[in-house]
Amino acid sequence: MSMKRILTISLVLVVLVSFLFVMGCEPAEPTVKVGSKEFTEQLILAQVAILALEHHGIPTEDESGLGGTLVNREALEAGDLDLYWEYTGTALVEFMAHDVITDPEEAYATIAEWDQAENDLIWLDMTPFDNTYTIMMRREDAEEMNIETISDLAAAINADEPAPEPGDWNFAMSHEYEARDDGVDELQETYGFQFDYADPMDMGIVYEALREKEYSVSMGFATDARIAAYNLVNLVDDMGFHPVYNCAPVVRQEMLDEFPEIPEILNPISEALTADVMSDLNMRVDIDDMDADEVAEEWLIEEGFIEPEE
């Protein structure tokens, strides 16, 4: 090997090694990594948190739409995320393996206490809205058959009443609802009825599946804008089967030590997020086709949480 060649190679190596060295040594500036699940409401909430924090000079990193519940949770526990909005009911059942709680305050207190003690995760104040799972029918069918509650639905199915279009008592649901402990199997057991069949599909299309009369009943989320827009109706969960799902930002304790002002920033925002507000925000994205960050910014400015940029 010629001298020149050896020199070149060693030069390249020195450059590469020093590169690594420099990258490794650079002090990582603390940023709040904000995650979210993949559906509209979560994307909006993530943007709300990001915009509010950024407005108060806290650097953030947008990891919204990261994945399902457990993907976010594991990332949070591992420190790959610092904040995401979680629902009390989801956390109770999924993480704490606790029984269903149908009282919002009790659910919040239970999970917040446990998460702080066990995982160093802090639940900031929760929203007034309760985005619980809901069982839906098309409004005209529900009215025609006089079905207002899930018990009414169970009675109709058990009495062999003919199903509305498509002629079967079939059920559209997300993949998650099929598997969860507070999902379709337990629902049928609690209310004592049986759908003809239940199909899992992407969460994004269950509302269309019901509207397009491919299914006679479907599950959904109570604050989703499409329920009103598609003329669907939520059946009352008269036996209190679905746990409450108020939403709250969950933050790693370490980040709160770094930025102790986070609760002051986010708590008033949570308080303003009522069910009406949330479904309105959801509607701006789902029906009016706006982007989540636009909607979040617009709302934060409307409510005076942030000032418009010049």
Next chain:
Amino acid sequence: MFRTLWVWIGIPLIMIGIVAAMIIYSVNNPTDSIVERMLTYERVFRVIRQHASLLLISMTGATIVGVLGGIMLSRPSLYRAGRVVETIVNIGQTVPSIAILALFYTILGMGFRVAVFALFLYSILPILRNTFAGIDGVDYSIIEAARGMGMHPLRILTKIELPIAFPIIVAGFRTAIVINVGAATLATFIGGGGLGDLIVTGLAVRREMIILNGAALAALSAILLDYLIGKAEERVVKWS
């Protein structure tokens, strides 16, 4: 004799056995209530059945249309059109299967039938292209000679062109079926069922055992079908 048995029954049985053992183990040793709910024999057989129907119906249609289409396009009068179609098909093949599914969801709606239709269209492509390319690749002097002997074009097709092109057509069929097994796992997003039910549900609730069972079954079907078609192809080629 023993070798034949081994190739046709032994090896496939071993493959099926490994996956079957995994399913039996998972069904009997669920890690928690969610896995127990999702992994029952009833549910596993149901998704296998759905997957097989997706595959069978779409592949049957695709094979008929693909081979007939390829033959038609290779006729001299349509040859120019054939070239154009081949290019279109090649471009079509670059569209990801999930995009095809999403496209047909917006046009036709949801469910099993739409999934079958999308898979059918997607599977036509490799079969059509290979049939066309296989016949197109037949040495022209052979056809000249046959014509000189006074053979009817139909006989040239069945006695010369198709037998020579056969391995290439089968290769297209193999490609299509392997792609199809994988693409059919996406049917679950539009409510079409199949092995994707297990994979996507497993991902949604983060239970590796559910994902693994779905993925292993899909991989097994792809490997097994590819293997069996490959072996069948060898035999047919030997005979002819």
